[in-house]
Amino acid sequence: MFEAKPILKNLPNLPGVYRMLNAENTVIYVGKAKDLKKRVSSYFNKNLASPRTKMMVSQIANIETTVTRSEAEALLLENNLIKGLMPRYNVLFRDDKSYPYIALTGDAFPRLAFHRGTQRKGHQYFGPFPSSPAVRESIQLLQKVFKLRTCENTVFANRSRPCLQYQIARCTAPCVNLISQQDYAADVRHAAMFLLGKTNEVIDALGNAMNDAAESMEYEHAAILRDRIQALRQVQAKQFVSDFSVSDADVIACAEVQGQHCINLVMIRGGRHLGDKSFFPKNSQDADLVETVEAFITQYYLSQNTPPLLVCGAEIDKTEFEDMLSEQSGRKIRVLTNAIGDKKVWLKMAETNAELALQQRQATTANQQARLLALREALNLAESTERIECFDISHTMGEATVGSCVVFDRGDMQNSEYRRYNITGITPGDDYAAMRDVLTRRYKKVAAGEGKRPDLIFIDGGKGQLGVAIEVMQEVGLDDILLVGIAKGEERKPGLETMIFSDTGEMLNLPTDNLGLHLLQQIRDEAHRFAITGHRAKRAKARITSSLEDIEGVGAKRRKALLMRFGGLDGIKSASIDEIAQVEGISLALAQTIHERLH
Structure with missing residues (x-):
């Protein structure tokens, strides 16, 4: 003791x-x-x-x-x-991503942008939002109503004519001076007021401007303002949180079902309901609701802007958290634990969402467990088989080869444990060498005691890839782990996959309705998706940086002039030969060469 x-x-x-x-x-x-x-x-x-x-x-x-x-x-x-x-007895909320914001930049003609990460001085930030789609939806709304630009500064500075956003009435084209800086600033001010929840003030200001325009017989301008007012009123009716007395608040509810906890967070900013998000903590099986909510507030709000009011569904020590959060954020923060009226209604809604999220998660987990059980039976695996890793290789004619490893463990795909491997130094298109490289890099570390040892490894490929995998595992001293190659069926049709076993060489096809086959397909498809998204990103990056460099006669100075003039590679591709030739240092012959190489 x-x-x-x-x-x-x-x-x-x-x-x-x-x-x-x-x-x-x-x-x-x-x-x-x-x-x-x-x-x-x-x-x-x-x-x-x-x-x-x-x-x-x-x-x-x-x-x-x-x-x-x-x-x-x-x-x-x-x-x-x-x-x-990550202590085992702490209730843990794992969420690596910072939350998204809407930004209005500090440029002469401010840009409306999606932002995630460190906030810079001189810009205005609104949020956080519970998800990226919530931000993008709000940006689309602001574009429709206030017609602010969203283009990058390099594109904005080099436009010679309005872009498509102007043609579809989503921008007032400040890049070519179709709106004055004063009028654009007024639109930016109204957009900021709207994001701060001052919708009525914006509508009143637009109404006064519409009346002034009508009195001055500027009927077209008055009609534009009228349409903006109508759009704002529709948005207000659809998104405003009725009877909620505080414009910025978070509602935090916790539910428990069969020992599993879920926190549902409802975000209200500027009087608008921005959506909600559910969090599933680790190590909460024996914790009570109060401990779970306290852990959430501690771990969540130190990396986010804390709103002035938190409405909690658990009897936490609110004085302690009010003092700590107020000191940390530099302004008064209130924590409400005995919600009444409209706040109680919103808290009840959050509790219902938390319960539904838990039920859906448990249903999904039960389905995955049934699939895993069926896979064990079909492949005659040990009952202890839990962790499955799957590998895939992706490239285009040998270009930008990327290997992927995805992990299924604890009854679900473990996204945080996925890994991509950039593969170089092999003959382009040699899938066997690529697979050897990935497996060697992965399992040398596991054999040395770094990382977790899998119970089963899937290899996306036939006998050739499986043979390479067997050799690698023997070399690193992990040849006791079962390897299964997944050979694609005729015309790559789902359900016709053939499994090849490393220990016996046996080949097996499962019935299309077998739950174990469904799990195998899910893991294999996830490995393919993860590999191909990494490959596409690597290929796009390589082509952007190298396509101009590969053209004889285009050095660093001319590349810079081209990119500055057209705002990027896409702009150069869309330009005509004559437009390219107008760039300083580019002759008509060189412009023709550039145009041909890029097409």
Whole structure:
């Protein structure tokens, strides 16, 4: 048993972070505290309510602490340690992507853009939004109503005539001065007001401008303003959160079904419902709803802009979180745990969405488990077979060869464990050499103790690819892992795949309605999708950077002049020979050569 008294005796009554370590010196839990001595000592009371906490305490072999200047600083450190160490007793919310925003750039004619990542000074940002489609839908709406440009600055600076966006009434063509900077700035101001939820003020301003235009007998301009007002009113009726008294808020609900938890987050910005998103935490089987919600707030809001109001469906210590989030964000944050009225209605909706998301996830998991069971039976695999890895190679006539590895484990595809391999140094089009390269790079590390060992490996290919895979696995010392080659059927029709086994050489075809075959097809198709998307991106990048470089007579200076004039390779491709010849340093003969090579 761990003797805690010597450590507890010397702990300070200060804010900080504590780490529980097991006998292998692995961190199994990270927590924060306003008072380290009181908080850590509470784990060693005789009456611990949670079986999960009792289990964790029984494994403690050491405790490490870090004192911080404030509880908010402890919150930041705790979040960083949890994400870095992934302790087994912390409720974990894994979400690597930063959330998308709408940006209005600080240019003379601001650009309307999708933004994800670090925010820069001089630009305006609106969000975050729960998903990329929500941002793109809003950008399309703003284009229809306010007609702001979305083109890159390189394209904008080199336009000589309006683009298609102007032709379809999605832009006012500031690139060729078809709108004054003053009028464009007014459209930008109205768009920003709309994104901030000031829709009524925008409608009032547009109404006054419409009346002024009508009085001045500028009827065409008045009609344009009238159409904008009607569009905004339709949007307002469709998207506005009626009776919600705060324009910016997040509604956080947690549901539990058969030991699994789901957090549903509803985002309200500028009085508009932007959508919701469901989160499924790890290590939450024995946690209660309060602990799950607290873990979500801790891990989520330190990397996002916190709205002024959080409506929670669990009785968390709201004072603690209000203080920490307010200090961290630099403004007052309210946390509401006893929602009434309209907020209670929205909380109930979020709870319903969380329950539905859990039910759908469990149904999907049950289906995948049934497929895995059928695959074990069909292939005569051991009951312990859980982790399956699948490999595929993608290229175009040997160009931009990419290998992919996808992983099925714990009853589902594990996207975060997918890997792509850029393959060089082989004869173009040699699939066998490409497969050898990928498998060697992958399983040398596994044999050395890095990464997880699979129970089964699928190879997308016939006897040739499987033969190469068998050789590689023998070379790295993992020849006891079963390999199965998946040879495509006649005319590549689904359901006609033939499986070839590495241990016996046996060939097997499963019935088209076999659930195990469906799982095999799902994993194989995912490997193909992942490989081909990587290949296309690599091929496109290679062609963009090399196509001009391969043309004799086009050096760095001329390449730069061409790209600046036409805004990119696509612009050069769409230009005529005469237009290319107008670029400084490009003769008519060279322009003809460039045009022919690019087509």
